[in-house]
Amino acid sequence: xxxxxxxxxxxxxxxxxxxxxxxxxxxxxxxxxxxxxxGGVIALPxxxxxxxxxxxxxxxxxGALGVGYFSNRWGRKxxxxxxxxIYIVGSVIQAAVHxxxxxxxxxxxxxxxxxxxxxxxxxxxAICGRCTGMIQLANNVGxxxxxxxxxxx
Numbered sequence: 733x734x735x736x737x738x739x740x741x742x743x744x745x746x747x748x749x750x751x752x753x754x755x756x757x758x759x760x761x762x763x764x765x766x767x768x769x770x771g772g773v774i775a776l777p778x779x780x781x782x783x784x785x786x787x788x789x790x791x792x793x794x795g796a797l798g799v800g801y802f803s804n805r806w807g808r809k810x811x812x813x814x815x816x817x818i819y820i821v822g823s824v825i826q827a828a829v830h831x832x833x834x835x836x837x838x839x840x841x842x843x844x845x846x847x848x849x850x851x852x853x854x855x856x857x858a859i860c861g862r863c864t865g866m867i868q869l870a871n872n873v874g875x876x877x878x879x880x881x882x883x884x885x
Contacts, residue, residue, distance in 0.1 A: 749855045753863035756851050757870035759812060759843035762819055763792070764874020766840050769882055784830050791822075791837020796845040808850040815842035 766788055795815070803811040819839025825832035848867055855863040 746856065746859050749859055749863060752854055753851045753866050754870075756812075756847050756854075757866045759815070759847040760867045760870040761874035761877075763840045763844045764871040764876075765878045766836065766874075768875045768878030784833050787831060788833040788837040788840070791834040791839075792841035792844065793837075795838035795841025797841075799842040799845050803846055803849070808846055808853070811842065812846050812850065815839045815846060818842065 799811055799815070816839065819836055822832055822835030822839055826836050848864055851863050851867060852860055
């Protein structure tokens with residue numbers, strides 16, 4: 733059996749699990765994107781831009797800390813939908829008021845806590861490590877996209 737046929741067999745057998753992990757890992761792109769974009773697009777002195785990043789990280793902290801109770805009570809998927817909506821609303825408000833980064837951070841923190849547990853619960857043990865590794869890859873892709881966008885400006 734060649735390496736190519738082994739890879740094709742593995743992807744064919746676990747295709748749905750890989751698709752689920754890749755789509756859930758999009759939540760990690762939020763986190764990576766927000767890490768890299770803030771400093772590059774805000775034309776403020778460095779200490780003010782640093783405060784905005786700190787506000788975002790504070791929101792991430794409280795979002796990740798508080799979502800555990802709700803995800804155990806209502807489930808991972810509804811909480812991921814709520815986290816996405818909180819992130820969208822926070823990002824829209826953040827476009828007008830920079831201190832609203834806390835609300836965007838809540839959504840990002842919720843996603844960063846929910847996505848790894850969701851993926852590890854939904855995938856088989858044989859591919860769980862690969863699928864949860866996609867989360868870190870998505871995080872780095874988000875950082876890369878935001879830095880490329882910030883450098884373009």
